[in-house]
Amino acid sequence: MSEKELKIIKKSSRDYPQILKEISRAPKQLYVRGELSKNHDLNFAIVGTRAASEYGKTLAFKIAKELSELGFNIVSGLALGIDTQAHLGALAGNGKTVAVLGSGIDDASIFPKENLKLVKKIIEAGGAVISEYEPQAKSEIWYFPERNRIISGLSRGVLVVEAPEKSGALITANMALEQNREVFAIPGSVFSRNSIGTNNLIRSGAKMVTSVDDILEEFNLTDLKITKEKREIESLTDEEKQIFNIIIKEPTHIDKICEISKMPVGLVMSIVSVLEIAGIIKNIDSKFTVFPK
Numbered sequence: 001m002s003e004k005e006l007k008i009i010k011k012s013s014r015d016y017p018q019i020l021k022e023i024s025r026a027p028k029q030l031y032v033r034g035e036l037s038k039n040h041d042l043n044f045a046i047v048g049t050r051a052a053s054e055y056g057k058t059l060a061f062k063i064a065k066e067l068s069e070l071g072f073n074i075v076s077g078l079a080l081g082i083d084t085q086a087h088l089g090a091l092a093g094n095g096k097t098v099a100v101l102g103s104g105i106d107d108a109s110i111f112p113k114e115n116l117k118l119v120k121k122i123i124e125a126g127g128a129v130i131s132e133y134e135p136q137a138k139s140e141i142w143y144f145p146e147r148n149r150i151i152s153g154l155s156r157g158v159l160v161v162e163a164p165e166k167s168g169a170l171i172t173a174n175m176a177l178e179q180n181r182e183v184f185a186i187p188g189s190v191f192s193r194n195s196i197g198t199n200n201l202i203r204s205g206a207k208m209v210t211s212v213d214d215i216l217e218e219f220n221l222t223d224l225k226i227t228k229e230k231r232e233i234e235s236l237t238d239e240e241k242q243i244f245n246i247i248i249k250e251p252t253h254i255d256k257i258c259e260i261s262k263m264p265v266g267l268v269m270s271i272v273s274v275l276e277i278a279g280i281i282k283n284i285d286s287k288f289t290v291f292p293k
Contacts (some may be wrong), residue, residue, distance in 0.1 A: 006105070006135065007032040019043065023153040023179045027132035033105050033119075034128035037073045037096055044215070045075040045151050045176075046089075047169040048082025048161035053194055056162035059186055060085035061092070063159065066212040068095025070224045075100065075155045077147065078115050078129070082161045082169070087118055091125050098122075100151045101131040102143035111139035148172040149179075156219065157182035159209060163197030170197050173206070182218055184209045232280060239263070243271045244280065244290075251287035 009015045009030045019040040020026050030036075037043070046064050048056055064074045064086040074090035076083040078099040090097035099122055103111045110116055110129075119129050132150065133143065148171050152158050158176040160183070163169040173183050185206040188195025202208045207218055216222045236244060246252055246260050258268050272288055275281045281288050 005033050009036075017154060019156075020150065020153045023149065025149065026153065027150060030130050030132060031105050031135060032128055032130045034123040035096075035126055036098065036128045036130070039073070040154070041156065042072045043075055043098070043155045044072045045155035045158040045172070046082065046086035046161060047076055047148075047151065047158060047172050049163050049167055049169060049194055050079050050081040050083075051164075051194070052081035052085070052162050053192070055188070055192075056082055056186075056194060057085045060161045061089035063161075063209070063212055063215075064089025064097075065093040067215070068093030068097070070212075070216075070221075071095070073098060073127075075151055077102070077144075077151055078110075078112075078118070080112055080114065084115060084118065086161075087122060090127075091121055094125075096125060096127040098127055098154065099129045100147050100154070101129060101133070101139075102147040103131065103139035104133050104135040104137035105129050105131045106135040109136055109138055144168055145171050149175045152176035152179055152181055155181060157184060157215065159184040159186070159215070160198050160201060160206075161186050162188065162194040163201075164193050165196040165200070167197050170201070173201060182207065184215060184218070186210070232278065236275075239267070240271055240275060243268065244275065247275075247281055247288050248290045251284065251289040253287050257288065 009032055011026060011028050017040055044067055046060055060082045068074055068090040074086055074097040076086040078101055087097045103109045110119055122129060152172050152175045158172055158181060160169045160173050176183050183206045185198040185201040186209050187202055188198055209215060216225055242261055246257055258265050281290055
């Protein structure tokens with residue numbers, strides 16, 4: 001890492017995130033690689049256990065991707081499991097993500113080593129890797145609970161995807177409450193060890209999340225999704241719009257679509273495939289319907 005890659009942002013600097021200044025024990029300075037977004041209103045943290053299940057990984061990736069597509073900046077801790085999927089989801093949504101480390105931000109100090117390539121991708125995509133610890137600072141077990149206050153402090157809200165009864169992600173949730181941030185959790189099976197923490201959070205008053213809509217509603221930001229969906233429809237070709245306007249009225253079989261549109265079956269199949277891949281329509285029981293939003 002060259003000196004040009006490293007920025008030191010002191011708390012007194014105009015570049016220091018205002019949202020982070022609000023918390024108690026705000027870091028005196030931040031070491032930064034990449035670019036911290038100036039718009040902190042859409043910072044949102046997604047955290048969870050390192051030993052994540054496929055259920056947790058899938059949801060972390062999906063929600064991060066969908067929020068990223070709506071303009072949110074995803075904040076997490078670069079750990080294996082849920083954190084990694086949150087960062088990857090944000091990148092898949094062509095958005096920016098911030099990784100808050102419990103170590104120095106130079107290549108030699110980054111932990112876990114498995115995510116060194118992910119660090120490069122985050123920076124290349126316009127995001128940032130940050131720490132309150134100096135370069136060359138190796139990760140220590142007590143650094144991670146400390147860095148969790150920065151994850152929540154940078155964010156308007158924190159979503160815990162999966163967490164056992166004793167988990168660092170629950171420390172982040174508790175710090176979020178102390179910082180007057182919103183806390184969200186994904187429910188899980190009562191038989192799953194990884195869902196004990198999240199189910200307990202929901203029982204204690206955390207907002208239950210089953211889709212991105214739950215997060216948008218809490219922040220009164222449902223218009224973001226409506227605007228995105230409107231842009232998606234407006235960007236369709238004339239033939240795609242014709243098929244969409246048939247399907248939106250009621251679930252429709254492919255033969256009926258061909259009959260109404262008077263298009264050849266090969267063309268209709270091609271168009272519905274494009275719309276299905278885009279997440280605009282869905283095939284349910286051999287009939288196409290507009291994807292439930």
